[in-house]
Structure formats: C-alpha cells, structure tokens
Amino acid sequence: xxxxxxxxxxxxxxxxxxxxxxxxxxxxxxxxxxxxxxxxxxxxxxxxxxxxxxxxxxxxxxxxxxxxxxxxxxxxxxxxxxxxxxxxxxxxxxxxxxxxxxxxxxxxxxxxxxxxxxxxx
Amino acid sequence: xxxxxxxxxxxxxxxxxxxxxxxxxxxxxxxxxxxxxxxxxxxxxxxxxxxxxxxxxxxxxxxxxxxxxxxxxxxxxxxxxxxxxxxxxxxxxxxxxxxxxxxxxxxxxxxxxxxxxxxxxxxxxxxxxxxxxxxxxxxxxxxxxxxxxxxxxxxxxxxxxxxxxxxxxxxxxxxxxxxxxxxxxxxxxxxxxxxxxxxxxxxxxxxxxxxxxxxxxxxxxxxxxxxxxxxxxxxxxxxxxxxxxxxxxxxxxxxxxxxxxxxxxxxxxxxxxxxxxxxxxxxxxxxxxx
Numbered sequence: 001x002x003x004x005x006x007x008x009x010x011x012x013x014x015x016x017x018x019x020x021x022x023x024x025x026x027x028x029x030x031x032x033x034x035x036x037x038x039x040x041x042x043x044x045x046x047x048x049x050x051x052x053x054x055x056x057x058x059x060x061x062x063x064x065x066x067x068x069x070x071x072x073x074x075x076x077x078x079x080x081x082x083x084x085x086x087x088x089x090x091x092x093x094x095x096x097x098x099x100x101x102x103x104x105x106x107x108x109x110x111x112x113x114x115x116x117x118x119x120x121x
Numbered sequence: 122x123x124x125x126x127x128x129x130x131x132x133x134x135x136x137x138x139x140x141x142x143x144x145x146x147x148x149x150x151x152x153x154x155x156x157x158x159x160x161x162x163x164x165x166x167x168x169x170x171x172x173x174x175x176x177x178x179x180x181x182x183x184x185x186x187x188x189x190x191x192x193x194x195x196x197x198x199x200x201x202x203x204x205x206x207x208x209x210x211x212x213x214x215x216x217x218x219x220x221x222x223x224x225x226x227x228x229x230x231x232x233x234x235x236x237x238x239x240x241x242x243x244x245x246x247x248x249x250x251x252x253x254x255x256x257x258x259x260x261x262x263x264x265x266x267x268x269x270x271x272x273x274x275x276x277x278x279x280x281x282x283x284x285x286x287x288x289x290x291x292x293x294x295x296x297x298x299x300x301x302x303x304x305x306x307x308x309x310x311x312x313x314x315x316x317x318x319x320x321x322x323x324x325x326x327x328x329x330x331x332x333x334x335x336x337x338x339x340x341x342x343x344x345x346x347x348x349x350x351x352x353x354x355x356x357x358x359x360x361x362x363x364x365x366x367x368x369x370x371x372x373x374x375x376x377x378x379x380x381x382x383x384x385x386x387x388x389x390x391x392x393x394x395x396x397x398x399x400x401x402x403x404x405x406x407x408x409x410x411x
Contacts, residue, residue, distance in 0.1 A: 083356070
C-alpha cells in the first residue's frame, strides 16, 4: 500500500484530486480514507476532481456514486468535477448516469455549487 | 492454347494500332452514348490512345484470357482512373463500361481481316479477345461503383458534420439545433461535439432543440436522454425544446419518461429559462454580447 490518493482540507470542504489511473484497490482505499476524514474534520462538502482521469469502468463509476451516498449519510455534499467528454460518454454507454451525484465543470464552479447548497440548507 | 492463342491479337495491336484507334474513335464519336456535354473530345482521344498502348504492353507478356494477372496492373490502374474521373463527371455506369466494350467492334474487324478464311483460328482469337475485353469492362464497372461509393461516403460524412452545429447563445449557454433523424451514429457525433463545446466554453446550460427532428420514437428518445445524461455528468444542465404537439403525444403514448429533463415548447422559452438560471445580465453595450 505505497500509493494513496491525497485528500486536502479546504475550509469546510475536502478536495480529492485523482491524478493516477484508478484501479480497484486504490478506489476502495480512497473510500475508506475519505469517510474517515469526513468524520475527523467534520467536513460539509467533498469535491472530487477527475479531470486527469482518462479511463473509467463500471467499478469506478459505482465507486463514485458510493462515495457520494456515504458522504451524504455523514452529512456532506459530494460534487464530481472536471469529467472529460470521453469519460462522460463511456459512463452513459455503461448505463451509469451517476444519479444523485452532483457535477460541475471545474473545481471553481464545484466550489460555488457547494457554497450555495450549504447556504440554502 | 493460351501460348498459341492471342498471337493474332498481339500482332494486330502492335502493327495496326493507329488504324484500330482511328476506327474505334470514329465509332465512339458516332455512337449514341457519346456525352460531348460531359467530356471533351480531346480527352476521349487521349484516353483511347493510352488504353490501346497499355493493352499492347500488357499483352506482350500477359495472358489475354486472364486480365487479373500482374502484367495487367498498369492497365487496370489506368482504367480505375478513367472510371473515377467519369464517376465525377456524371457518367452512368453503362456509359462508362461502353467505353471499354466498344473496342470490340474495331478489334474483331481487324481480326477477321487478319485471319481471313481460317474459321477455327478466328473463332479462337475472337473468343480470347471477348473474354479479355469483358474482364476489363467488368473491372471498369467495379472501379466505377467503388469510386461512386466513396463519393457517397464522403458526402455522408460532410452531411453529418454539417448537421450538428453547436452554437453559443450567451455566456455559458449553448444551443444544439438538431435537424433530421437521430440514429446511434449521429448521436455519438452530436454528443461528442456538444461535450467538447461545453469544455471549451465552460457552458452551464445546453439547449437541445428538436424542432427539425421529424419523428421521435423510443430509440431517438433514448439517444436524447443519453446526451442529456452525459452533459449532466460534465456539470451542464440540458433543456429540450422545440417539441411539437404530435411529438409530445407520441412520447407519452410510448411511455418515454422525460420527467428528469426540463422541456419547453419553443427555443425562445428555453432561452428565457436559461438566462434566468444563469442570472445573465445584459452587457452594457447590448450588441456586443459574448
């Protein structure tokens, strides 16, 4: 278990930037780390930046929606940002439209979206 | 037989090529299939001359009963070029093939004069010449059809690109006016160009206008929903507009669920909603909206 995906804390939010090719073990590790951190720092929102992700499969897709559901249980909103067109098309063709996961074009907009969500809550 | 056969053919082609060419051209120029409106006489002369020359050199080493052999490569290349140019000039397949087949008449006339009363040899040589020219003619038709197909394919591709423009209506509002039937191949192109434009412009809302889509069946609806889902994954909302009354009825009858998507009857309505959602303001110089 040498490689890990870093989780950065930015105010009330957590920022996860996926910069490497996701494989299944890494995804499970991320799930575990992230839920722990949410509880630890009382995060209200999670931003997952997947702009560097070029390849997805159904497992990664399911992991993304799992993370969102887990975060919601822990009272944090999840926004997936920066998805590439090819990745979006692949996920749709796989029949996974990530219902229940919020999305935004880039980190900036994702942050703005989280802020408005929290303000209206 | 083939080593013996074809002797007379070779002989007349090398000895009286000029005469054959003259007779052939005369016949072609008189024939009903001459299309002087599509092609200049000079070009026809040149093509006929080159064809005879190449035929002679192919026959020098090649077997006339098998025009598929490697010795015929140069002649075949030439014929393919002729077919291609004629397909572009607008000739019909029959007219193009007649160019090759019309060589039979002067060739047979020569053979008859050459072999005279030797009926056996005349029949053999005529048969050889027939099968040779038939082979070449069929090859010409094949090449003609191939080049026509490639023309059609290219036009299809151009049409596909023409028919899927993505236009920016306002800052962070895109519109995608769809015209024509949506099949899965086109959906791919539409989806790709829409998503790429979303990345380029940073758009938050995309309006898919289906005024120009003649019919919406379950498959088309599914394609639309796929496009909407993909845009949503990128962080852009979609509005579907331009739904005609009949299409609304069909959608409901088919049981297609569009409740997840905002739908509007007209592009104007959709645009108004998009402006409100993005809280767009008129820029100070109203004409220079970006």
